[in-house]
Amino acid sequence: MAELNGLILEQLIWIIGGMAVLMVILLIISIAQGAKLRKFKRKYEAMMAGSGVEDLESLLINLKIQMDSIEDEHMLQTNQLQVVMQKLTRIQGKVGVKRYNAYGENGSDLSFSMAMVNDSQDGMVLTGIYNRDGSYVYAKPLKGGESTYTLSPEEKEAITLAQQAE
Numbered sequence: 001m002a003e004l005n006g007l008i009l010e011q012l013i014w015i016i017g018g019m020a021v022l023m024v025i026l027l028i029i030s031i032a033q034g035a036k037l038r039k040f041k042r043k044y045e046a047m048m049a050g051s052g053v054e055d056l057e058s059l060l061i062n063l064k065i066q067m068d069s070i071e072d073e074h075m076l077q078t079n080q081l082q083v084v085m086q087k088l089t090r091i092q093g094k095v096g097v098k099r100y101n102a103y104g105e106n107g108s109d110l111s112f113s114m115a116m117v118n119d120s121q122d123g124m125v126l127t128g129i130y131n132r133d134g135s136y137v138y139a140k141p142l143k144g145g146e147s148t149y150t151l152s153p154e155e156k157e158a159i160t161l162a163q164q165a166e
Helices: 002-048 056-090 153-164
Strands: 094-100 111-117 123-131 134-142
Touching (some): 002 056, 111 153, 123 153
Antiparallel strands (some): 094 111, 111 123, 123 134
């Protein structure tokens, strides 16, 4: 036991010296970390100054809530746009009008055929025949650009004009 105590006493100066060096290194590291932390704190305070927010966590939570509401609104608008686009393709927005004289050389171009079709070529043809005794209006449905009723050449021309319309 005395030999062990003697060995420890001989090496004690080296052990204390090594511990002292280790303590100095740890002190330097601690000072450097403190300086970096102060620098980070100054940047954080400069960033948060004037924002009206106490801490970064509540700021991030508020931004997340706002982002969620924006995404919800975007989805709602996207769905509404899809509904409008579906309805828009069914609207008879293409119109073609052909004016003509129904009775040959007598009179003027007071008779007409008007075709209203959508992108699927569904719609209707209105024909107005004018003579001295009165005016007669006929409507014929269209499905795929064709009608179950016989179409006159003027009605067919009105359908062609409507199909070419933008």
